[in-house]
Amino acid sequence: MPVRQADVAKEAGVSPRTVSNVINGHPHIRPETARRVREAIAKLRYVPNPSAQTLRTGRVGILGFAVPDLSLPYFAELATLMTREAAERGYTLLLDVTSGRAEAEQHVVSGLRPRVMDGLIMSPLALCPEQLTDSAGGKPLVLLGEWGVQKSPLAYVGVDNVTAAASATRHLVETGRRRIAAVGPVRGRTGGAASQRLDGYRQALTEAGLAVDERLVVEVDRLDREGGQAAMAALLAAGDLPDAVFCFNDLVAIGLCWAAQEAGLRIPADLAVIGWDDTPEARWARPAISSVRADTEQLAQRSVAALVGQIEHDEPPRHEYVAHHLRARTSTTGRPYRPGETVEGPDWERLPPPAVRPR
C-alpha cells in the first residue's frame, strides 16, 4: 500500500538503482534524470522505508541519549539541545530514562537497544566506565558525567569539575566567608564528579589558607531538594554553623535554602549559598541563588559531534572539556538580582573553546 522505490522508478521511467542514487546524492547523475526522479518522488509522496535501509546498510540513523532523571532540569535542557543537535546531523535522538538504576543502564548499553541505535551518549550514575567498556555492544559510546574517566578508554565530554569547583569555592572566600561547607557527595557512591568537585573545593580552601574541616562535607541521599533540606538539618543539628555552603547542584541548594530560612537564617547575611547547573528555578528563587553553569550548548554540540565522528569516521575516543561560568547572584553577593540578568562571577573562567585533551 505505501509507495515503494519501484513505483517511483516506474513513474520516472528509470530503474530503482537510479532512484536510490538520486536519493543518496550520488554524483554523476544526469541533471535531467535527477529532475524526473525528484518530480516522481514529490508526486507520489514517496518516503524511503527506514527499516529496509537499515537492514541493507546497517546504519540506523538513531543516536541514543541515556539520562538518569528527566526531572533534573539539567538533563531536560540537555535532552532538548541534543535533539536539535542530532537532527542537524541527520539523526533522530532516542531518549532513555534509566532512573540511575544499574540494571537499566546495563540494559541500555548491552541489551536490545544497541541494535536500534548507531551510538549512545550516556550519563552513567550507577555504572562505572570499566563496567561499560566491554558491554557497549560494539557501538560507539560517549560519556557525559564523570566516573573516574581519566583513565578510561571511552570518549568523554564534560566540564572540568576540579577547576569549576575551586572557582565556586574561591568566590565564597572572596566574599568574606571562612567556614565553607560542601554538600553533595551521594552516600554510598564514590568517585565521579563529586570527588572531583571535592578536590577543587579542598584545593581552593588550602590556597586561601583556610583549614579543611571534614565535618563540613555533607553527604546526601540524592541530589534533590529533599537532600538539601536534610543536609541543612544535619548542619543545624551539629551546631557551629558554616557561613557558606557550596552545593553540588541547584536542587540541593534550593532545599538547603528552604530549611535554612525555615530555621530563621538570612541568606546571604547568615549563610551564603552557591549551587550548580544554573537552572531557572535558582534564578527565580528568593533570594536568587548563585550557580556554576556548564556550557550546555557546547556540551550537546561536542558530545554529538564526538559520537557522530566515531560512527561515521571511526575517530578515536578522546576526552574533551567544555566551558563553565560562575553566575554570582544575591545568595552570595547580597546584591539585588532580577531573573534574566547575567552576572558573571568575579573570577569566572572559560576554557579555550576546542579544549581537547587527547588520551
Add this chain to the structure above:
Amino acid sequence: MPVRQADVAKEAGVSPRTVSNVINGHPHIRPETARRVREAIAKLRYVPNPSAQTLRTGRVGILGFAVPDLSLPYFAELATLMTREAAERGYTLLLDVTSGRAEAEQHVVSGLRPRVMDGLIMSPLALCPEQLTDSAGGKPLVLLGEWGVQKSPLAYVGVDNVTAAASATRHLVETGRRRIAAVGPVRGRTGGAASQRLDGYRQALTEAGLAVDERLVVEVDRLDREGGQAAMAALLAAGDLPDAVFCFNDLVAIGLCWAAQEAGLRIPADLAVIGWDDTPEARWARPAISSVRADTEQLAQRSVAALVGQIEHDEPPRHEYVAHHLRARTSTTGRPYRPGETVEGPDWERLPPPAVRPR
C-alpha cells in the same frame, strides 16, 4: 558478524522457522525443542535484528511522544512515566521535542517519523485536531492537550479542564476572595485547554454570585515564569488589584508571586495564588503554592493503553478523562506547609477511574 537466526537454528539442530516460532511464542512447540532453541539463543547471545522484523511484519515496536517543551516539568514527568508505561507493554518510547512550532509538529505527524513509529501520542500546541486528522500518516494518534477536541475524531486523554478550573476558582471563593483574576490564555492562541479553563473559572464565579470582570483575565506570551511576571506587572499597572489569581500553570504562578513579592505584596494576605500542574517547584516555593494536579500516572497509563489498543486491536479512538486533585497550600490557605505533605483541597474532585466518554 552478529549472530543470526540461522546460526541459532544450526546450533539447535532445527530450522529457522522453529527458532522464529519459539521467539514469538507460538503454541504447539515440543517442550524439548523449545528448550534446545532457548539454550542455543543464550549460548550464542542471539538478539533478533529489529530492522528485519520490522521490514517483514510492518511493526516497529516504537511509540512516539511529541512534547512541546521538556523544560516544563509537567512534560518531563509525563515523559518519564510514558517511557515506563510503554516498556511494560513491550514498546520503546521515542521522544520528540517540537518546541510548540507548527512546522515541527507537522513534521512529527506527517514527515519521516511515522515510518519509524507504530503510533504517536502528542500534545499539540500549534496545530489543531483538524490539521492533524488527515496527516497522521495512517498511524494511530492520541492527543493529550485539548484543542477543541470535543468534536474531533481523534483519541483524546486529559483532565476535565472545565470542572478542574471551576474547582480551583471555587476554592479561592471559599477562602474569602472576591476579586479573582485568571492568568494564562496565551496571546494569539484561541481554543484549547485555556478556553475551557476560562469557562470553568467564569462558571464558578457566576455560581458564587460574583461578577465576571474581563479586565481580570490576563493573557501571557508563554506559560512560563516570565509570563507570570509580566502579568503581575500588568495587574499592578492597571491598579484596582485583585485579591486572588488563578494561574494556568505553576511556572506562571511562580513568576507572578515573584513580581508580587517584589512589589511588596504579601501572599496570601494581600493576594492568594493558585497554580496548575503541582510541580515540585511550587511545593518548595515560599510560600508553598496551591495547585491543581492532573493524575499524571493515570494520564500516562491511559494514553499508552489507548494507543496500544488502536495499534494492536484496532480499537476505535475515544475521549477519556483522568482524575484531578486540588492541592491547597499556604498561597491560598495561609496555613504552614512542608514540602512532601499532601493536603487535598476542601473541594477536591476525583472522576470515577474508568471515566470513558465514547464519542
Add this chain to the structure above:
DNA sequence: CTGAAAGCGCTTACAG
C-alpha cells in the same frame, strides 16, 4: 509439529 522457499524494500558490486 517442522522444512524449504518466497518476499518485505532497500543498496550495491557487477556488467554494459
Add this chain to the structure above:
DNA sequence: CTGAAAGCGCTTACAG
C-alpha cells in the same frame, strides 16, 4: 551513467 540481480535477516503461507 544506468539495468538486472543478489542479499541484508527476518516471518509466514505452503507443504508434508
